[in-house]
Amino acid sequence: MVAAERKLTDTLPRASIRQILDVVRSIAAEGRASFDEVRVTLVRSAARKAPASLDAKWTTARDILAELQRLGYVVGDGIPRQKAEVSRLRLSVFEITDTGQKLAQKYKDSPSYALDEFFQVWLRQHAYFRAFIARLLQSPIYVPDITSLKELGGYRVGQESPESVATRVADSCTQRLTTVGTSGDKPHVLTQTILDRFAALATEVVLASLDAKALVDAIQDRVVIPAFLAAEGLQFDGVTFQHLVKASQEFFVASWTSSHPDFAGRVIFSTCDVEPAPSVGDDSQQGYHLSHHGRSYAAALFESALTAAYERLARSSSAYVSAYALRALVCVELRIQPLVFSACLEHLMRDHPEASGLAIYTEIPFEPPPKSEPYVEVGKSHSRVGRLKISAS
């Protein structure tokens, strides 16, 4: 049976890890801060500026303060639970604790160490995060996303019955998962859940009334992702899943790619080792040892992984291959971050070309990377690479 026996519950703040730590640091600066000061800090640091208003970012401030209270980094009362309460509780004060002060200092002195420490706190305190990391450390997670109607084999909106579309979706997802060796109950659970959820969706919405984008969104968010999570035995919803993926990336403990040549969808993979392996149960007192797969880890393995990946993609010709696909293969194989890939590639090309005996030729990209993936960049000038060719020098 794939599904976990016990029902997990957890609440994750809808905020980035950086936002949480920025708030800790801002409260620590004066020792205390009001709800509104925290909200304003978040508005000012936001990459995408919210419209100026007295309650912009109030939900993020609410989630972060609740999280920090729960973890013992701040104390205080009066977090607004509804928008109507924001005005009344604007001046509620929150004070930093000693633990919070230490974390803020560490974040100021060495952000990466603070993020590692916070990762461990999350691993102990958030059951969903622990379950996600535990699963990820076992093997890569393949997410059979549906991002276009093309993936449904030529389906045309409004010309097929819901049952037929559901079968197409199930077939598309299971076939892709089968190609990467997914076995056991997972394909069966996935298929059954897709069919059940599609039937439920069809009773709520007239599918023929949706345009292509709305239909794809509905299939992806309400059918495929919940079905995939059920098959993986992960007991959280799609939004939480997205949030966990993002948090893991911020901690540099995981990464994902949709450029992997073996799988049309997202491949999410860990980029660290954690000892002992986290368990799904209550681990709130457990200490962990975290080892990132950085440049020193990858150094000895990178050249052979790169060469093997290149030979696979070039298929015995001396072709230039997609740098995105090459990076995906190497990163998943070695479980390294794209930034580590770039650093290792740079090292091999510039610092040790003679030692490696490899001639690496690169070409600028004529196509952007898949959405949300960074360019492959090398060198101090961040030169972008779109294609790459390796030969013996």
Place this chain on the structure above:
Amino acid sequence: MALKSDLEQLYNLKVNPFDPKATYNEQKQPVYVREMFGDQWKDFLCKFVVAPLQNGHPVIGAVWSVVQGDPKARGFGKSTLMGEEAKLINSDFGKSTLMQLGISEEDALENPILAGYVSFNVSGYGGISSINAAAFHLVRFLLRDGTVHTRLREMAAAKLISDGKATPGNEDVAIVNALKERIRKLATPIDVRNLLDEYLMNLASEDTDKLEQFLADEVGTWHHDRNGLKYLQIFVILGELAGIEHFTFFIDQVEDFTSVSGAGKIQKNVKMIRDALIESEPFSSRASFVFQLHPDAYEKLRDAWEAEELPSLNQDDELNSPVVVVLKGLTQFANAKVLAERFLNDPKFATALHKGITPFTEKALQLVWKSTKPKPRDYLRALHALLRLATDQKIATIDEDFVKPKIERIITSVQQEEQLDLVEDHRLA
């Protein structure tokens, strides 16, 4: 009388001779300095011009610029080399070019040659994005010289008269008849009607302006995008009639074609390269085609190229060295110095009073060259920036002391570099 500019007062220069972009424009290239390529210009001409004459077989070749680990290996002068050498060849049907490569004057005169240059571009309607469009514009290039057509016609007419197929005064008709006869004998004859018939008439006439006007005004984009190859075929047949031994056609910016073409269009155009350019007359016996390639373009062509069994143009396969030139750029300071000197003393830019490499000192030029090598484009851009700065600051001599504190910033702006921020994050270490 206009006031003297700061440039003239300070340096005896009419304008800044270095282009801020330093990209090739076939119709505006002010100065061509062959020496910037070291000996590679000879290698280039030997492979793509002399070898086909010597072996009797045209070639399909490629010009590359690739540097290990540098995805931006551009600005090495490939376009300049192809476009400007083609112009030089056309100026005297290759006589001086062949003689500079060690061929006797007699042999050079007996083996007249022509060359064409075209660059793919994706400027929407009227852009050059297919083999047909490229072929049509190769004809336009050949006519742009202003004298090639007249001389070709004269040679064709003289030959027909000496063969007894024409009499003085009726050369036009005789040339048209000779062209049509040759076209009829092609394995795949060209259907010469309407615009093509008119083209034939204009080609046989001695009025080059009228021919050019016809091609510019009467032959529309829609038509030449579908029939461009026929225009080039007919032009080559005229060359054949006139005794031209070989044509070399340079096709630039192939990546502009591949970046906007789907697999179907690429397949169709590559098929045309094989069927029309390589395997059919009049090209198969006397026309070489040389492509300017970059990895992305080559990889996008690869499947179609291999499917059509066209010869490999891989730059790092030594078996291809007879048909591939990989430009190395400014590897020697002497070449860089000559490049700067020729720009600084060209009459378009310098007054008669200008001498040598002033206002630059040799050490200053050396510093710029070291900082930008091997890319001539970066070198010329840096010289432009330094001269502009010096003029603004009214500095009489651009020496090492002037260049040193600025060169890093200039190179950064020239290459648009940013600093790497892979900072001390222990998680990536």
